[in-house]
Amino acid sequence: xxxxxxxxxxxxxxxxxxxxxxxxxxxxxxxxxxxxxxxxxxxxxxxxxxxxxxxxxxxxxxxxxxxxxxxxxxxxxxxxxxxxxxxxxxxxxxxxxxxxxxxxxxxxxxxxxxxxxxxxxxxxxxxxxxxxxxxxxxxxxxxxxxxxxxxxxxxxxxxxxxxxxxxxxxxxxxxxxxxxxxxxxxxxxxxxxxxxxxxxxxxxxxxxxxxxxxxxxxxxxxxxxxxxxxxxxxxxxxxxxxxxxxxxxxxxxxxxxxxxxxxxxxxxxxxxxxxxx
Amino acid sequence: xxxxxxxxxxxxxxxxxxxxxxxxxxxxxxxxxxxxxxxxxxxxxxxxxxxxxxxxxxxxxxxxxxxxxxxxxxxxxxxxxxxxxxxxxxxxxxxxxxxxxxxxxxxxxxxxxxxxxxxxxxxxxxxxxxxxxxxxxxxxxxxxxxxxxxxxxxxxxxxxxxxxxxxxxxxxxxxxxxxxxxxxxxxxxxxxxxxxxxxxxxxxxxxxxxxxxxxxxxxxxxxxxxxxxxxxxx
Numbered sequence: 001x002x003x004x005x006x007x008x009x010x011x012x013x014x015x016x017x018x019x020x021x022x023x024x025x026x027x028x029x030x031x032x033x034x035x036x037x038x039x040x041x042x043x044x045x046x047x048x049x050x051x052x053x054x055x056x057x058x059x060x061x062x063x064x065x066x067x068x069x070x071x072x073x074x075x076x077x078x079x080x081x082x083x084x085x086x087x088x089x090x091x092x093x094x095x096x097x098x099x100x101x102x103x104x105x106x107x108x109x110x111x112x113x114x115x116x117x118x119x120x121x122x123x124x125x126x127x128x129x130x131x132x133x134x135x136x137x138x139x140x141x142x143x144x145x146x147x148x149x150x151x152x153x154x155x156x157x158x159x160x161x162x163x164x165x166x167x168x169x170x171x172x173x174x175x176x177x178x179x180x181x182x183x184x185x186x187x188x189x190x191x192x193x194x195x196x197x198x199x200x201x202x203x204x205x206x207x208x209x210x211x212x213x214x215x216x217x218x219x220x221x222x223x224x225x226x227x228x229x230x231x232x233x234x235x236x237x238x239x240x241x242x243x244x245x246x247x248x249x250x251x252x253x254x255x256x257x258x259x260x261x262x263x264x265x266x267x268x269x270x271x272x273x274x275x276x277x
Numbered sequence: 278x279x280x281x282x283x284x285x286x287x288x289x290x291x292x293x294x295x296x297x298x299x300x301x302x303x304x305x306x307x308x309x310x311x312x313x314x315x316x317x318x319x320x321x322x323x324x325x326x327x328x329x330x331x332x333x334x335x336x337x338x339x340x341x342x343x344x345x346x347x348x349x350x351x352x353x354x355x356x357x358x359x360x361x362x363x364x365x366x367x368x369x370x371x372x373x374x375x376x377x378x379x380x381x382x383x384x385x386x387x388x389x390x391x392x393x394x395x396x397x398x399x400x401x402x403x404x405x406x407x408x409x410x411x412x413x414x415x416x417x418x419x420x421x422x423x424x425x426x427x428x429x430x431x432x433x434x435x436x437x438x439x440x441x442x443x444x445x446x447x448x449x450x451x452x453x454x455x456x457x458x459x460x461x462x463x464x465x466x467x468x469x470x471x472x473x474x475x476x477x478x479x480x481x482x483x484x485x486x487x488x489x490x491x492x493x494x495x496x497x498x499x500x501x502x503x504x505x506x507x508x509x510x511x
Contacts, residue, residue, distance in 0.1 A: 154379060154382045157368075157372060157375065157376055157379075158376070158379060160365070160368060160372075161365045161368065161372075161376050164365040164366060164367055164368060165363055165364075165365060165366075167363065168363035168364070168365065169348070169376075170326070170327075170346075170347035170348040170351060171347075171351060171356070171357060171358075171359070171363060171424075171425070171428075172351065172376050172377050172379050172380070172424065172427075172428055173348050173351040173352045173379055173380040173428060174348055174376075174379055175346070175348045176348075
């Protein structure tokens with residue numbers, strides 16, 4: 001579970017690190033990815049295992065479009081750019097949630113009888129649910145892929161350069177808007193992957209993103225704002241803390257531990273575990 | 278090669294340059310000199326697309342540049358090294374140079390200009406793995422010029438390359454500019470240090486409060502008694 005939190009948070013951290021914009025619609029991106037998976041399963045009988053790349057691709061397009069159509073213009077505000085960005089993405093979140101209720105209804109949906117759903121695998125006598133296990137593998141693979149992409153490719157280097165100084169990349173002929181759109185697309189694709197996997201073991205409803213988004217913000221802050229690696233590590237920490245809390249306290253209080261650890265980190269090390277700011 | 282025709286650029290209503298016209302011919306080193314606030318940097322920004330001129334035209338090899346996006350202007354063959362250099366501070370020297378050749382990423386010979394860069398500035402080769410922010414001011418300027426050369430420009434524009442650099446390196450950089458011209462490029466250089474700049478330049482313009490005050494061959498301007506008194510302190 002922690003690795004999935006990490007995957008969601010990495011998408012958020014990538015966008016924030018790139019352009020100092022917090023995507024308040026990140027949870028709604030997740031919600032949409034879950035619905036995409038649900039509909040592909042219900043209407044086309046495509047198992048979430050196979051539709052995960054489709055959900056990632058759909059969310060890549062959505063992420064890039066959100067940047068090009070909304071955020072790009074929000075950043076041109078003459079005053080209070082930070083506020084304008086917050087309200088732009090927050091407004092988008094509300095619109096997405098509203099549209100989801102209108103078109104998908106507020107009913108709880110689920111993806112029953114998927115290949116992995118409800119199955120477990122026994123490792124040394126411990127039963128592990130297959131969807132979560134698979135999710136963990138996908139998360140690790142996605143993170144590895146992202147790492148290679150950023151460190152080994154020209155686009156990745158362009159991403160790093162834009163993160164350093166978006167005003168300077170035009171000097172070497174890079175269009176910063178394309179890089180930003182790519183960053184938003186990647187952030188969307190990562191949360192799209194997470195959504196596809198979570199659809200196999202979590203109910204799908206219009207507000208589902210909110211609780212996960214909150215955890216994602218905590219994860220990003222825990223790991224250190226803007227640090228992609230930190231967000232991923234933060235996700236693991238959050239997952240472990242949540243699981244441990246659930247052992248000690250009643251399951252309904254399992255989130256308490258996350259926020260307690262978060263408060264502790266903020267008090268002791270405000271820049272986060274791996275933050276450089 | 279480059280023709281700036283009656284360009285006016287303003288910041289929030291404040292006119293920084295007013296109807297400035299300059300010409301740069303292929304193979305020249307042209308120096309634009311003037312005091313602080315004369316509009317030298319604004320002129321380069323208006324050519325590079327970092328500022329949008331309010332009126333006037335900029336033409337480069339027959340192509341209109343005014344109104345074009347900055348990254349497209351870079352792709353036409355103009356490399357611009359701004360005053361504050363704008364390196365990518367936390368990336369290595371190698372990555373900064375590599376980003377310079379971003380436009381040629383499909384090209385087998387993308388690192389072609391690297392030989393010239395290392396011949397001009399051997400120090401960069403010694404510091405390839407260092408982060409750009411750990412370089413001295415002079416080395417950063419060398420890297421900024423190096424990165425600009427990697428874009429394979431036909432016209433190189435330098436804004437105050439001598440700023441914040443120890444005197445010994447200033448001379449090294451001006452010598453490098455001459456060698457860059459000898460390698461077939463054209464250089465437009467903006468400087469407050471008029472004496473050094475006029476020494477390497479073929480022609481010069483003097484800007485004052487946003488207008489062209491004087492223009493002509495560098496030697497002529499150097500010999501002008503008014504210039505000697507007002508700018509060169511002779």
